[in-house]
Amino acid sequence: MQLSEDEESALKGGYGETIASAYRILLAIGEATEAKKLVPIKWAHVSGINYNTIGDAGVEFLEKFSSGAKVSVKTTINPMGFDRNKPNNLSENFVRQQMRIVKSYEIMGTTPSFTCIPYEIFDIPKKGSAVSFAESNAAVFSNSVLGLSTNKESALSALASSVTGKAPYSDLRIEEFRYPKVTIRPEFKLVSELDYGFLGYFAGKVVQDNCVAFDGITENPDMIKLKSLSAAIGTTGSCGMFTLGKFNEEVISFGKEEVNAIKDELNTADDGNFIILGSPQLGIYELNLLADLLEGKKFSKHCMIFCARAIYNSATQIGLTDKIERAGCEFMCDSCTCLTPLVTRNDVDSVITNSVKGAYYLNHSNKIGVALRDFKTIVKEYTN
Amino acid sequence: MSLKINCRKIVGGNARGKALVTKQTINFLAMVDTKRGAINDRNHELFGKDMKDIVLIFPNAVGSSVGAYTIYSLKVNGVAPVAIVSINKADIITASGCAISNIPFVDMLETSISFLKSGLEISVDADKQIIII
Numbered sequence: 132m133q134l135s136e137d138e139e140s141a142l143k144g145g146y147g148e149t150i151a152s153a154y155r156i157l158l159a160i161g162e163a164t165e166a167k168k169l170v171p172i173k174w175a176h177v178s179g180i181n182y183n184t185i186g187d188a189g190v191e192f193l194e195k196f197s198s199g200a201k202v203s204v205k206t207t208i209n210p211m212g213f214d215r216n217k218p219n220n221l222s223e224n225f226v227r228q229q230m231r232i233v234k235s236y237e238i239m240g241t242t243p244s245f246t247c248i249p250y251e252i253f254d255i256p257k258k259g260s261a262v263s264f265a266e267s268n269a270a271v272f273s274n275s276v277l278g279l280s281t282n283k284e285s286a287l288s289a290l291a292s293s294v295t296g297k298a299p300y301s302d303l304r305i306e307e308f309r310y311p312k313v314t315i316r317p318e319f320k321l322v323s324e325l326d327y328g329f330l331g332y333f334a335g336k337v338v339q340d341n342c343v344a345f346d347g348i349t350e351n352p353d354m355i356k357l358k359s360l361s362a363a364i365g366t367t368g369s370c371g372m373f374t375l376g377k378f379n380e381e382v383i384s385f386g387k388e389e390v391n392a393i394k395d396e397l398n399t400a401d402d403g404n405f406i407i408l409g410s411p412q413l414g415i416y417e418l419n420l421l422a423d424l425l426e427g428k429k430f431s432k433h434c435m436i437f438c439a440r441a442i443y444n445s446a447t448q449i450g451l452t453d454k455i456e457r458a459g460c461e462f463m464c465d466s467c468t469c470l471t472p473l474v475t476r477n478d479v480d481s482v483i484t485n486s487v488k489g490a491y492y493l494n495h496s497n498k499i500g501v502a503l504r505d506f507k508t509i510v511k512e513y514t515n
Numbered sequence: 516m517s518l519k520i521n522c523r524k525i526v527g528g529n530a531r532g533k534a535l536v537t538k539q540t541i542n543f544l545a546m547v548d549t550k551r552g553a554i555n556d557r558n559h560e561l562f563g564k565d566m567k568d569i570v571l572i573f574p575n576a577v578g579s580s581v582g583a584y585t586i587y588s589l590k591v592n593g594v595a596p597v598a599i600v601s602i603n604k605a606d607i608i609t610a611s612g613c614a615i616s617n618i619p620f621v622d623m624l625e626t627s628i629s630f631l632k633s634g635l636e637i638s639v640d641a642d643k644q645i646i647i648i
Contacts, residue, residue, distance in 0.1 A: 159620070163609075284580060286584055366579075496544070
């Protein structure tokens, strides 16, 4: 990768050690993706906020990093470990370390968004704009649905882009790599968002390329389906984009057998102690849907909803959160399902969720059993 | 007799250690215990294996973008691999994690090393873009 004179000097420490380390990251990922140069980006979205995901090493790293650099482009950040406005029973250590992380990002000048769905909250730059999104669901969604261009960045590469304002010109930032080399065709009608989640989980596992096509989907998938698909692709793979239609001679079939294999892996409980919704965090579309489905009903089990604070505030203004809370739901802002410290093996054996991504991390990281049901079935089965 | 294989440097440096080989991808965030440096996913073929001081030879990282911090945590906790070799094309998670942790990282081997078994001593000289078995 060719660096400009200024970039070369930054790499050598001309702007301090923090900026130099950011350029070392950009150089490594530029080499890995065979970039010829760095290009300016319009927006960075950084992951690695939840203390459960980055640990003490991450806390120390960010404290040092934030003392040496400020963000140079709009930078939004992923969810943290808990809701800042609610009491929790987390350890003092967790809360202290989490707040050190929050402070570091504040010092750097990031927007305290604490969301994994920045694409539903902030103004979207014009189509084709280069951005740098860590958080796999956001990268896949932004490439596939919004026409933004980002590689599937890591927490550290998006951080490097946030302070330099640059990212390698490679892979999904180049038009020709945004064309799928593999097409997958579901052999059955995808009905719920859970079906889309299974498809994404499968695609992530089998596709090595940047972009995958899904053939035979005749409907226009709604927001809940698109989010479920994006999140699941991001969970299992390195693929950062999907498109609908048949683009290749060779087609990989996705049938009931493949779905059953995923269910065997992720659906590890028949039922759960309570319900978790929000991986990715729920947006206004899902909250509207939920409020409608819950009309005149009450949940028979506790239902925890992970939601960005900005979404919660908007939903409150239009009367949605009231309706949903009255039906027995509890909102958790600032945080999300993945590696949440709020749900542990000490509290529960298993939970019910509609998220394939959530099921993967609840099983693997939280070591909790998961009963997978789609959104509508959850409301039908667990309300009266 | 030693075998020399050309490769491509992603992150420089050189190191020697026992190979730990897998054909399965790794979601670092979900599958690795950063305190012990062990793979803790029961479904992974490296389940229970330690990463400390080994040369990790694997296809590529998948899944969570936070996996880069997992690699860094392994390094800070003293249980990281001494070098990493990607059998497929190097990925962004591993490249950025290695860059910040000063772990030599290479990919694009000129010949397949599918014959290589875990436990064999190998050297990775990323600066000279060569692996010596």
